[in-house]
Amino acid sequence: MSLHPILLMGGSGAIGHQTARALRAVYPDVPLLIGGRDHTKAEQAAVQMGGAEGVKIDPGADDLGLGERRISGVVVFYMDHALAGLRYAQTRGIPHLSISSGVFEIAPEIAMYMHRPDAAAIVLGYEWMVGATTVSTLELARAFGRVTDIAIHALVDEQDTGGPTVASDFEHLNRMLPAALTRRDGVFGWREGEQANVSFEAVDGTPIQASGFSSIDVTGLAAATGAANVQFNLATGVSSSRRQGGTMSTEIIIELAGEDLQGKPLSTRHAVVHPAGAAALTGLSVAMVLERLLGLDGQPAMPAGLYFPYQVLNADRFLKRLTQEGGALRAL
Structure with a gap:
């Protein structure tokens, strides 16, 4: 399927690398944009990941500094207190996943969802290991x-x-x-x-x-x-x-x-x-949430709504991928 790039905001860190690895293991051609305020750092991370592109992000701009570039989804790997990534995603009607906020900081995101519930899928990815x-x-x-x-x-x-x-x-x-x-x-x-x-x-x-x-x-x-x-x-x-x-x-x-x-x-x-x-397990979860949000697995993409990760992930599929990576859900 043809897909616009997935924007990984703050994706130059360990979890961003592991997310790219997990995505590429199943979807080797999925396009990625590694976004950050430091363009050089973002480009270096993109080169390390291979097949990705580093871009400079301006969180103060409505378009994040990306202009008219088409994006299929947004993942935020840091605490985006300005909700720049969420505003961008809602304006364009594309899925949004943020993984770093605390349980006490979800009110702003919920408020934005309540005002535009039909804009796109929003995942509160603050569960442990997403x-x-x-x-x-x-x-x-x-x-x-x-x-x-x-x-x-x-x-x-x-x-x-x-x-x-x-x-x-x-x-x-x-x-x-x-x-x-x-x-x-x-x-x-x-x-x-x-x-x-x-x-x-x-x-x-x-x-x-x-x-x-x-x-x-x-x-x-x-x-x-x-x-x-x-x-x-x-x-x-x-x-x-x-x-x-x-x-x-x-x-x-x-x-x-x-x-x-x-x-x-x-x-x-x-x-x-x-x-x-932890980074590898988190990256696997993020990759599989994206897979479902965008319909990369051949199933219909997730409709607009507010979700926990467990409402997006398929348990059988997740546990199978976990086992393939050497992990396990083990009885003690």
């Missing part, structure tokens, strides 16, 4: 007749830095929102101080100290499953694979409790793992 966590959790929840408790524990290897933009975004999130959005007994509230400190077991069984994190996964999973108790915790340390003498990886522990399809008590514990780390 849907890798929620898609896997909801797939596991199919074994339950009723889910009462969901606990997500994300372990990021201390060597898995993700680059300066990721570090800056996390610093911003931690500074602005130290309390963790959590659902307890059906009520949303905030964990802070000692209440936010938890311990969980990594894939290899090692106890890990973690803190509550305000991931939008909490709201989406609560809405999708009706679970009365939903929490998300985040830790940085040594991943299980590196502790065992291998390379660093990323791991996400998913603990579910409730009743099975026959009404009997059921609890499960699984992990999503990717041997190449």
Whole structure:
């Protein structure tokens, strides 16, 4: 199919590279524009990716400095507080995906959607690893007749830095929102101080100290499953694979409790793992969201609307691609 370029705003970083890699693995001819304020840096990244073009972005201009150039979709890899990418996408009726904002910063995007709900598809891609966590959790929840408790524990290897933009975004999130959005007994509230400190077991069984994190996964999973108790915790340390003498990886522990399809008590514990780390897993998710938004897979493109990533991604297809990359959704 003929396709106008996909604009990756801030795409010169690790996640942008991994997104391009994941897209090219299935769609080698998909055209990409790597946009940034530094034209030289964007061009260098485009050359490294191959078959891409670097462009300078002017977030203060209505056309982002791209003039009349046709674009098929926009992905933003940094906190776009001015919503320049979203304004551009809505004006042109093309899909928009942003992955870096906090749960407390979605109101401006929702307001823009409410004023132009028929303009294009907008994906709130702030879930942990842009849907890798929620898609896997909801797939596991199919074994339950009723889910009462969901606990997500994300372990990021201390060597898995993700680059300066990721570090800056996390610093911003931690500074602005130290309390963790959590659902307890059906009520949303905030964990802070000692209440936010938890311990969980990594894939290899090692106890890990973690803190509550305000991931939008909490709201989406609560809405999708009706679970009365939903929490998300985040830790940085040594991943299980590196502790065992291998390379660093990323791991996400998913603990579910409730009743099975026959009404009997059921609890499960699984992990999503990717041997190449957080950027690779995030890049895979972004690439597969784009695939669905634009209809690259041969199915109709997503209609205008406001979506979580798990509402866009196909679970079977995602888990198959995850396995092909050496990752897994593993029972513990």
